Amino acid sequence: MSSVLIKNEARLGLKLVAPAVGIIGLLVIYPILFNVYLSFFDVQLNGTKIFVGFDNYSELLGNPRYYNSIGISVVYLLGTVTGTTVLGLAAAILMNQEFHFRNLARGLILLPYFAPVISVVFGWQFIFDPVNGIYNHVMVDVLHLSDTRENMIGDPDSALFVVILFDIWKHFPIAYLLLLAKLQSVPKDLYEAAAIDGQNAWGRFWHVTLPELKFVIATVVLLRIIWNLNRFEDVFLLAPNVETLPIFTYYQAFSGVVDQGGAAAISVIQLLVLVGLIWLYVRKVLKW
Amino acid sequence: MSSVILRNVCKSYGNLPIVKSLNLEVKDGEFVVLVGPSGCGKSTTLRMVAGLEDITQGDVHIGDQVVNDLPPHKRNIAMVFQNYALYPHMSVRENIVFGLKKSGADATTIASKLADVSEMLKLNEYLDRKPADLSGGQRQRVAMGRALARDADVYLFDEPLSNLDAKLRHHMRTEIARIQHQYNMTAIYVTHDQVEAMTLGDRVVVMRDGIVEQVGTPMEIYLQPSSTFVATFIGSPAMNLIEAQVEDGELVFSGYRIPISKIANTSEADLQVYRKVLVGIRPDFFEDSQLTSPSDHLFEFGSVKVDLVENLGFDKEITFKFGQEEAKARLDLRSHIVREQVISLSVDLNRVLLFDTSSQGMLLNAGSL
Ligand SMILES: Nc1ncnc2c1ncn2[C@@H]1O[C@H](COP(=O)(O)OP(=O)(O)OP(=O)(O)O)[C@@H](O)[C@H]1O
Ligand SMILES: [Mg+2]
Numbered sequence: 001m002s003s004v005l006i007k008n009e010a011r012l013g014l015k016l017v018a019p020a021v022g023i024i025g026l027l028v029i030y031p032i033l034f035n036v037y038l039s040f041f042d043v044q045l046n047g048t049k050i051f052v053g054f055d056n057y058s059e060l061l062g063n064p065r066y067y068n069s070i071g072i073s074v075v076y077l078l079g080t081v082t083g084t085t086v087l088g089l090a091a092a093i094l095m096n097q098e099f100h101f102r103n104l105a106r107g108l109i110l111l112p113y114f115a116p117v118i119s120v121v122f123g124w125q126f127i128f129d130p131v132n133g134i135y136n137h138v139m140v141d142v143l144h145l146s147d148t149r150e151n152m153i154g155d156p157d158s159a160l161f162v163v164i165l166f167d168i169w170k171h172f173p174i175a176y177l178l179l180l181a182k183l184q185s186v187p188k189d190l191y192e193a194a195a196i197d198g199q200n201a202w203g204r205f206w207h208v209t210l211p212e213l214k215f216v217i218a219t220v221v222l223l224r225i226i227w228n229l230n231r232f233e234d235v236f237l238l239a240p241n242v243e244t245l246p247i248f249t250y251y252q253a254f255s256g257v258v259d260q261g262g263a264a265a266i267s268v269i270q271l272l273v274l275v276g277l278i279w280l281y282v283r284k285v286l287k288w
Numbered sequence: 289m290s291s292v293i294l295r296n297v298c299k300s301y302g303n304l305p306i307v308k309s310l311n312l313e314v315k316d317g318e319f320v321v322l323v324g325p326s327g328c329g330k331s332t333t334l335r336m337v338a339g340l341e342d343i344t345q346g347d348v349h350i351g352d353q354v355v356n357d358l359p360p361h362k363r364n365i366a367m368v369f370q371n372y373a374l375y376p377h378m379s380v381r382e383n384i385v386f387g388l389k390k391s392g393a394d395a396t397t398i399a400s401k402l403a404d405v406s407e408m409l410k411l412n413e414y415l416d417r418k419p420a421d422l423s424g425g426q427r428q429r430v431a432m433g434r435a436l437a438r439d440a441d442v443y444l445f446d447e448p449l450s451n452l453d454a455k456l457r458h459h460m461r462t463e464i465a466r467i468q469h470q471y472n473m474t475a476i477y478v479t480h481d482q483v484e485a486m487t488l489g490d491r492v493v494v495m496r497d498g499i500v501e502q503v504g505t506p507m508e509i510y511l512q513p514s515s516t517f518v519a520t521f522i523g524s525p526a527m528n529l530i531e532a533q534v535e536d537g538e539l540v541f542s543g544y545r546i547p548i549s550k551i552a553n554t555s556e557a558d559l560q561v562y563r564k565v566l567v568g569i570r571p572d573f574f575e576d577s578q579l580t581s582p583s584d585h586l587f588e589f590g591s592v593k594v595d596l597v598e599n600l601g602f603d604k605e606i607t608f609k610f611g612q613e614e615a616k617a618r619l620d621l622r623s624h625i626v627r628e629q630v631i632s633l634s635v636d637l638n639r640v641l642l643f644d645t646s647s648q649g650m651l652l653n654a655g656s657l
Contacts, residue, residue, distance in 0.1 A: 189373035192340050195360040196367045197387030197434075203361075207386075211377040 038264035056265035069248035083168035088175025113173035128152040159239035290351035290441035297346035321489035366440035374419040381415040443475040528615040542611035568641035574617035577632035
């Protein structure tokens with residue numbers, strides 16, 4: 001292309017993205033900047049702000065509960081991101097096979113993703129209810145794997161496990177959907193070529209399916225990390241005693257001693273970490 | 289290397305028969321070409337040999353093994369796909385050695401095969417590129433290289449040259465012929481290009497609607513086609529077929545009378561039961577009478593009015609009429625002919641073929657090989 005054409009195209013591109021940039025600026029950049037601003041103040045209940053410099057940050061970094069919640073968030077992220085990706089991939093591969101009622105099954109799999117959090121959360125709490133829940137019934141009375149009925153959600157350690165399971169169940173369909181879409185577009189003759197080249201089913205998965213899915217899997221992982229680092233409602237509604245970073249931030253900001261400045265400091269750090277993570281991931285892992 | 293035998297092989301999709309009781313024996317080291325019009329079941333046949341399509345009925349043998357129930361990865365075959373099917377995430381080098389590696393070849397073998405193949409197919413400068421960064425012809429060569437690098441029992445080609453331009457196609461055809469002579473591989477090669485079929489095949493299998501019409505060497509197919517279908521499918525322009533009456537020991541059409549006794553290996557008695565036959569004359573076998581000296585087995589069509597002259601360089605194609613039927617002749621540049629001119633064409637009666645008007649089968653062969 002001639003340089004004039006390229007220049008014109010660039011100018012057109014600018015015009016086209018300008019409105020979006022404006023809206024994003026208002027809706028996203030402003031709150032972020034305000035958040036950064038807040039993190040340097042002690043915000044009183046009546047709204048007056050007292051400048052405190054880096055006090056909020058140093059206080060936070062000296063708080064053991066903060067480190068505890070970082071640990072919990074890391075476990076939560078590892079569990080949910082791996083779980084949804086693997087389960088989503090398995091479901092996508094399964095649903096890519098030919099069988100009766102496949103279209104029905106493809107639709108049904110999406111249900112957990114569509115269901116409103118608030119209603120399914122009650123269902124899950126009921127499943128793990130120490131007295132009447134089916135989980136304890138199966139573990140204790142049917143399989144005899146345990147002698148005592150556990151309050152899975154009551155105990156923060158096992159509640160973390162439940163919260164991870166819940167997230168995997170609720171969110172694997174989005175991984176499934178993205179992966180299935182890509183899977184359907186993998187040319188059939190690649191599998192045939194691999195078979196001719198001596199690869200059995202596992203080899204074909206490893207040498208054809210996985211490389212073809214690489215970028216979609218990476219996208220799924222990236223999205224899941226971003227979403228779940230900020231995930232609040234699922235965890236809070238199901239088991240508010242699992243103190244992931246967003247939950248800890250919430251407690252910090254709106255309960256007990258209300259400390260909006262401190263909460264803002266947490267989110268600023270979290271934002272920096274997230275941006276750093278994504279940069280690392282995109283540039284180093286994906287080499288995009 | 290191994291032989292391949294197909295015995296009464298049938299393939300149906302549901303109730304729809306696609307390949308109907310096909311018998312074929314490819315000898316060890318033989319290059320067999322399957323040719324036929326689009327949709328006649330060539331790819332299906334090839335894919336059954338590869339194991340990519342299951343066999344409805346009959347047996348496929350590779351070597352001394354029946355492979356009907358053997359999955360493709362256990363058949364030790366190599367295949368070139370019509371659409372290349374290169375692994376997009378692998379470099380050209382990785383694509384070529386992928387199957388070889390899997391077969392357990394050691395590093396030195398792999399390196400020398402890679403060097404051989406990339407030298408032969410002129411791929412050296414592309415080895416580190418991904419398939420997406422290659423032209424169609426280069427991809428074609430990589431696909432070819434991937435198959436040739438393998439030490440397979442049988443090599444299968446599914447219209448490997450169909451996506452190339454005429455020049456590259458010609459080049460690759462010569463290349464394949466050379467490779468075949470060098471390695472003496474057992475190969476089944478599918479094409480609907482009759483030039484490829486003629487030039488590459490040790491033997492040619494002409495298929496129609498899932499049935500084998502004729503198997504033979506290229507020259508047998510050309511000179512002694514078993515039916516009008518084969519006669520017109522192979523050879524370009526297609527063989528002229530003219531309906532003639534059988535009268536008093538002569539074949540009569542559009543005012544010409546050819547004595548049956550002059551057509552080689554044919555006697556009046558042979559044609560007794562027929563009142564009509566189809567006379568087949570290849571355009572190539574017409575000659576400009578001015579350039580031939582009269583001889584006993586030459587027949588002269590004395591007044592042929594030229595409707596059209598197409599100059600192809602060395603050759604020229606001439607269109608004229610036998611009665612109502614259009615016919616073509618191919619002459620060379622020695623003949624100076626223009627439209628509307630009336631000329632005289634000769635034909636060697638040893639090359640004239642006769643076909644049954646109803647069964648379309650060849651009656652008696654005149655030509656000797
Ligand atoms: N899955 C299928 N279901 C039904 N019919 C099929 C199926 N696959 C192929 N066919 C039919 O089988 C016939 C033979 O197909 P095939 O691909 O073997 O033809 P071909 O000789 O290779 O033709 P071409 O030269 O166009 O490649 C075609 O008429 C095609 O429509
Ligand atoms: Mg085909």
